[in-house]
Amino acid sequence: MKLGDPRLFRQYAYIGGKWTSGDEGREEAVVNPANGEVIGHIPLLESRQISACVDAAEDAFANWRALRADERAERLLAWYDLIQQHREDLATIMTLEQGKPLPDSRGEVEYGASFVRWFAEEGKRTYGETIPSHIPNAALGTIKEPVGIALLVTPWNFPLAMITRKAAAALAAGCPVIVKPAHETPFSALALAELAERAGIPAGIFNVVLGESAPLSRQLCDDDRIKAVSFTGSTRVGRILIEQCAHTVKRMSMELGGNAPFIVGPDMDPREAALAAVAAKFQTAGQDCLAANRILVHESIHDEFVAHFAERMAALTVGDGMESEVDLGPLIHRRAVEGALSIVDDAVSRGATLVAGDQSDAPGENFFMPVLLTGVTSQMKVWREENFAPVAGITAYRDDDEVIAMANDTEYGLAAYIYTHDIRRIWKLMRALDFGMVSVNSVKMTGPPVPFGGVKQSGLGREGGAMGIDEYLSTKYYCLGAMGSVSGS
């Protein structure tokens, strides 16, 4: 791997400010999904090393929480500057381990860094409140305090930004973090740790643990010293973590799967809407929780929309993300390709039409050519499951009430898109859609000021925005009694 700063490529865990190998020497290879080449190895830590990591975080907590918010902000801003300075190396690491095209990786580094800057500032605004007292001669109010050590478990599709969106909020709030990255994409997390160290974030405050996911997470969920768990990943694993944390009653934030509807109104220009739908579906090769999976188009413009969608989709190039002019990189592994194939087969066997998507054109075993299916129905996996692949399903609807019922017919409730210029329709749909985020006439909806998150089985809590830091803060109410005559009491 050619990096301007080779020390960003670390093949160790990072615990209590020390780069750490596994005590028993167990390791795992990490491969480039585009070509199967081994990029490097990571240690698999033993249970006692995981406990040592919690010890280190516990030891570091008191001093970190005691810093003033502006002192923590200085460290975070230094981290932000370093991420920006090293963005090219960070993007290279990301493309090699995740597969996304290099320009997308650069975009993710920028996006990930933006949360660090945002929360550096937001940490200075964790205000409590004063409460008009109902108790004679008493002063009432609240203050916000850090919850304690936070475990952050993150996915492989956004290997950097899903960490910074959590970690920056937790650190700004005064909490130490233990990051458990996906084993497919550990090197972005480790590069962030290297930069956190250089930024003066003290030992024990930002830790990265590596190991077998299930036992490792179980041990940390069982540990009463961990006070919060923030998870981004599948709904299936989210349910497991919720169960595991029940008996220690931890604060939980869950950013889980999505199955976004993309609704196109009858007044829309079919071409404009189709270009937006392609952009909303195929980012990160469809491996995006916001991907427009169920494209619901008014029957009056359906055929024209499909023609434009197919034309735009045909222009997408699939290849190694390190090459120029690539739109879609590989899927993360062969299992993902097989999953996508089975979803397409299921849809076709149940009556969907395969308009485009010839897999014999795929440039390698982990690649998947974009697929367009029409006539998809709620009986098909492509409708019911989060397909997490470049598989687009389009279906026609008659009227607003029908499309609302179709869009809400899913256990997921992360994001929905509406394309129409009819203000009454916008308002009606926006209110009726059972999703945590609704984007109207815009593919882009995320960013640091935004309360990102879902309803139903897409999650609990919000990341980003003013709400994002609250996930790492406890509210302490105080009642100062016998204060004498208190004005306003």
Ligand SMILES: NC(=O)c1ccc[n+]([C@@H]2O[C@H](COP(=O)([O-])OP(=O)(O)OC[C@H]3O[C@@H](n4cnc5c(N)ncnc54)[C@H](O)[C@@H]3O)[C@@H](O)[C@H]2O)c1
């Ligand atoms: N809502 C959001 O903000 C958001 C953002 C990105 C991704 N996602 C979701 O993430 C999923 C894709 O990512 P993924 O495949 O990495 O998800 P995943 O649930 O398989 O894995 C996520 C993390 O959990 C770990 N893990 C896996 N099995 C575990 C277990 N039994 N116990 C504890 N930890 C375990 C993994 O190693 C990884 O670190 C999709 O469902 C996508 O929608 C959601």
Ligand SMILES: N[C@@H](CC=O)C(=O)O
């Ligand atoms: N695209 C999402 C991540 C989902 O996979 C984001 O911007 O946070």
